[in-house]
Amino acid sequence: MGEDRQHIVVTGARTNNLKGVNLRIPLGVLTVVTGVSGSGKSSIVFGTIAVESQRQLNEVFPAFIRNRLPRYERPECELIENLAPAIIVDQKPVGGGTRSTVGTMTEVNPVLRVLLSRYGEPSAGPSNFYSFNDPHGMCPACDGLGATLQLDVDKLLDLDRSLNEGAIRHANFAVGTNYWKRYAQISRYEKGRARDTDLEPVFDPDKPLGQYSDEEMDLLLHGEGFETIRPDDFGNVAINEYEGVVPRLTRRFIKPGLESLKDKERKATEQVVTERTCEECRGARLSRAALESRIDGRNIADYCEMEIGDLVAELERVSDRWAGPVVPAALSSLRRIQSVGLGYLTLNRPTRTLSGGEGQRLKTVRHLGSALTGMTYIFDEPSVGLHPHDVDRLNRLLQDLRDKGNTVLIVEHNRDVIAIADHVIDVGPAHPPPPKERPPPPTPPTPTGPRTPEPPNPRTPDHRPPTNHRDPRTYHQPPHPQPTNHHPNQPPPPHQPTNPPPPQPTAQPPQPHARPRPPPRPRPRPPPPPRPDQTTPTNPPPPSQPHTTPGPAPTNPDPTNQPTNPDPQPPTTTNQHATQRGLHTTTHPAIHLGTAARIGET
Structure with missing residues (x-):
C-alpha cells in the first residue's frame, strides 16, 4: 500500500480510444509520455x-463559486488514486483583453510599481497609483487603455436616407430594433397624456437626415434632459429618458472596449469608430502623477517599453543603490523570461498578440515563481517551434519545477526533452501484429493423362513463349488428334515422346509436296503451277480458292504434305492460345502469364 501512495494509479481508462488502460505514474519525478499520433497519450494525460x-478540485468550493467555474464531466475510468492539483500549461493562446500585458501576466509589473513607489521622485503614492488598471493610476482620458475610440459621425450616418430607411449604420440601430424605436417612434412625454394618440413625434421618420436642421441634428446626436413615450410590442407604452445616438453608442459599445463585445457587435462598431492614441497620456495608460515619478530620468512607462534584455541590464546598474528584496525579485523574474529565449519581448506588449509557443513559455516562467509544491504540472509539447538552444533552456525550467517537489507530466516527441525524463511512458500496441503475408498463387491441378499438344495454326505459326503456367480449364478439354510426321503407308518411328514440346517459331524447310513459298506480300498470290519433273502427290492438294471469295482453310489428309503459310505474320509476344481461351496476357517479352499475375498483386 505504501508503494501505491508514490504513484498516480489509473485503472480501466476508456476515454476516447482507450480500451481499459491501467497505468502507474510515479510522483515527484519528470515523466514524458510518447507515442504516435492517435495512440491515446493525450486521452490519458489530458x-x-x-x-x-x-x-475534484472544483468540488471543494461552495456551490456559488462552482457555478462560475468551468464544468468538467467525470472521465470514463474505473478508478484514479493519489491525484494532486493539476496545472495545465498548453499551447492555447493566452488571450486576455487590452489590459493584459506581458508585465501583468508574469507579475513583473507589480514589482516595478513597488520599486517606483519607494525610490521614484516625486512619489505618486502607493504602488497601486502606478497601475493603469486602478482608477487612481489610470489615465482619465482613455481609462488606462492608451488609445481612444472616437465615433466617426460621417461613417455612422447616411444623410441620404431617413430613419425608416436605415439611416443609422449600425447593426443594433437597424430598422425594427429596440434602439431604432427610441428615435423613430418617440414623442415627448407629458404627464396625463400617456394614452393620447395625437402627440407630435420628436423626429419625422420619413425625412432624410440631410434635410434636418442644425437643431434637429444636434438633438438626434447629442440630445438629453427629457422623457419620451413610445408604444411597445405588447400594446402598452414605454417611457424612457432620452439619450442621443452618440452618447448611447459610446456608453454601450465603445467604453467597455471592443474585446468585451460579441462578434456581431464588435464588427458593427469597428466600422463606425476610429482608434487614435490618447493625446493626454500618449499611449502610456497612466495618470500624470505616475508618469512624473522617475528614477534616473526614467518612469515606469519607459521601463515597460524597453526590451527585457535591456531592462535587465538597466536594473543591474541601479541594483547597488538600494538594499532590499525589490530589485533582486524583479531581476529574478526578468532573467527567467530571458532564459527561455523571450528577451526580445517588452512588458507593455498585449498578451493577445503572443503566439502559442510564446504564451506557453510565459506560463512556465510564471509558475516557476510560485511557492506552491506538490503540484502536478502538465505540458503539451512545450518544445514545438523552439530553436535547439532554447530547448536546452526549457529543459532546465522543467527540471527546476521538478526539483521544487512537483510532478511534471509532459506529452512530447522531441528526443532532447525525452532524454531528461526520469520515467518514460510509450503509448501504443505492446506487440505489433506481424505483417500480413500474401497467399501464394493457386496451384493448377495435375493433369490425369498425357496432354496432347494443340495442332499449329495453318495460317500463322505458333510463337508462344514457353511458360509453366497453364489454364486449368485446358486440361478438361477433349484431346485433339495427335499429329504425325510420317506417311500412312510407312511404319511409325521407333520412339515417339508422349508429350512433345510445343512447336517453336522457327522457319521450316519446304516439303517436297508443298507449294513453293512466295515472298510475303500484302495479299497472297495464287501458287505457281508445279514443275513437270515434280512428282504428283498421292493426295493432291485442293485447288486454291479465289481471293474474292473467302472460304475455309484447305484440308490435307497427308500430314507430310502441309501447306505453307503464304502470308506469314511477324512474331509477337502475345499468347494467342491463351487469348483464345479468354485469359489476360501481357505484351512484355520477358514476362509470362504467371509472372504478370504476381506483379499485379504487388
Missing part, C-alpha cells in the same frame, strides 16, 4: 488525469 484532477 482527457483523464487532468480532467479528473480539476473536477
